[in-house]
Amino acid sequence: MARTQSMELKSIRFFMTVATCGNITRAAEQLGIVQPALTRHIKQLEDEFGVRMFSRLPRGVQLTTAGREFLEYSRRIVDEVERARHELTALGKQPRGLIAMGSTTTLARVLMPAVLGQSMLELPEVSLRVVEARSARLHEQLLTGALDIAILTNPVGSHQLSMQPLLSEPLCLVGRPEVMPRPKSLTVSDLSALPLVITPGMLTLVTGAQKGPRRRFNLLAEVESIETIRSLLSTGAVMTVVPQSAFWEDLQAGRLTAIPLRSPIPERMLVLASRTDNADLAAIRHLSRIVRQSVQQAMVPHAMA
Numbered sequence: 163m164a165r166t167q168s169m170e171l172k173s174i175r176f177f178m179t180v181a182t183c184g185n186i187t188r189a190a191e192q193l194g195i196v197q198p199a200l201t202r203h204i205k206q207l208e209d210e211f212g213v214r215m216f217s218r219l220p221r222g223v224q225l226t227t228a229g230r231e232f233l234e235y236s237r238r239i240v241d242e243v244e245r246a247r248h249e250l251t252a253l254g255k256q257p258r259g260l261i262a263m264g265s266t267t268t269l270a271r272v273l274m275p276a277v278l279g280q281s282m283l284e285l286p287e288v289s290l291r292v293v294e295a296r297s298a299r300l301h302e303q304l305l306t307g308a309l310d311i312a313i314l315t316n317p318v319g320s321h322q323l324s325m326q327p328l329l330s331e332p333l334c335l336v337g338r339p340e341v342m343p344r345p346k347s348l349t350v351s352d353l354s355a356l357p358l359v360i361t362p363g364m365l366t367l368v369t370g371a372q373k374g375p376r377r378r379f380n381l382l383a384e385v386e387s388i389e390t391i392r393s394l395l396s397t398g399a400v401m402t403v404v405p406q407s408a409f410w411e412d413l414q415a416g417r418l419t420a421i422p423l424r425s426p427i428p429e430r431m432l433v434l435a436s437r438t439d440n441a442d443l444a445a446i447r448h449l450s451r452i453v454r455q456s457v458q459q460a461m462v463p464h465a466m467a
Contacts, residue, residue, distance in 0.1 A: 171243060173203045174236045177215065180204060181233050185222040207232075249444075257445035258287035264300035264312030265292065266363070268388045268408050269432070273313070276456040281449060288445050296386070297363055304435055311436040311446055313453065315363055321438070326450065328432040328457045333367060334420040336409055337401035342419050349425045351377055359383045359391055359400045364430075368403050371428035405430050407461050432457070 176193060180200070183189040190197040208215050215229035225233060265274060274292060281290055293303070297315040304312050305322055319325065335348055335356070343356070350368055354377040360368075362384050369376065382400055385391050388408055394400050395409075395418060403423070412418040434453055436446055 171240075173207050174239060176200055176203045177207055178233065178236050178240070180216070180223065181225055181229065183222075184224065257285055257443075257448055259445060260289045260291060261311065261445060261449060262291045262293060262309045263449070264303060264309045265294060266297055266300070266313070266315060267294045267386075268361070268404070269313055269315075270294050271388070272407055272410075272460055273453070273456050276460050277449075277453055280452045280456065284452065285445065285448055288449070290449075301435070304437060307437065310440060311434065311449060311453075314433045314435050316367065316431045317433050317435060323435045324438050326434045326454070328434050328454065329461055331405035331407060331430045331432070331461070332422065333364065333403050333405055333428045333430060334422050335401055336404055336406075336413070336418050336420050337395055338398040339416070339419045341398050342401065342421060345421065347422045347424045350423055350428060353403065353423075354379050356380060357382050357400050358402060359385050359394050360402050361385060361388065361391070361404075364403050367428045367430060368423075371423075371426055373425070403428075432461075 176189070179193055180186055180189040183192060186200055186204075187197055190200045193200065204215060211228070211232070213228040214226050215232060216223040217226055263277075270292065278290060278292075281288065293300070293309060293312075295303070297317065300309060300312040301314055301317055301320075303309040305320065313328065314325075317323075317325065335342070335353065343352075345352075350371045351373075353368065357380055359382050360379075365379075365381070365384060368379075383394075385394070388404070391402050391404075392409065392412070395402060406413060406420055409418050409420075413420055434450055436450065440446055
């Protein structure tokens with residue numbers, strides 16, 4: 163026969179108070195109710211589950227094995243209800259304030275127009291300060307509190323940061339069509355014979371992807387700016403290694419061409435990181451959602467092309 167009675171959140175809170183006090187009389191006084199009413203709530207819980215929650219002692223009560231188990235569930239239930247209350251209440255309030263957001267220059271060019279545009283629509287009371295720097299520097303600024311949130315590349319984990327994976331982009335060799343090698347794909351080791359200009363971050367990724375003894379690359383220059391690399395590529399004398407999203411417009415227009423890398427495929431992992439002490443703030447959560455949506459719209463089609 164199905165039970166018609168269901169437990170209430172109030173009964174769970176009452177149960178937790180009795181478990182903490184170890185005495186029904188003291189728990190009733192703390193809750194501001196009469197003892198018979200509290201006893202009735204406890205009995206309803208015990209009837210609901212068909213187990214004894216407490217063993218009666220001469221001077222109080224003690225949790226049974228079932229009671230200890232239910233106490234753990236009760237704490238999680240109450241925590242989740244409080245979290246839901248906090249988040250739903252926050253939905254009715256317009257987030258406001260200043261958020262310092264970090265991005266590499268390459269990503270900022272692709273993502274920030276969409277992120278800033280959507281933020282102005284959805285978060286009109288929030289001001290964004292965008293900082294462009296290398297991923298390692300952005301990581302440091304997050305840890306020191308100079309940034310609230312940042313898009314990082316292949317970051318090292320930290321207990322101080324909450325990290326959400328955004329996208330994994332395979333790297334490829336990019337250059338003018340007339341100077342590019344003929345194979346349809348290349349190994350990372352094949353790059354050693356080619357004239358390269360590359361960002362420090364990309365150099366770290368391709369160096370780490372080499373199998374066996376590492377070969378020295380024919381590195382003409384390490385260049386921080388992706389726009390400087392674009393200008394150098396236009397001369398036809400050099401090539402670079404990047405995800406396709408970095409030069410998507412040039413690739414589509416035929417000004418540049420790309421050759422996939424393999425064995426293994428080096429990848430750029432994009433991660434959205436925020437400090438754990440403010441990851442639950444309404445404005446940060448809202449901005450995080452905007453960033454994830456912007457990545458899906460602006461970058462995923464390019465990464466999969």
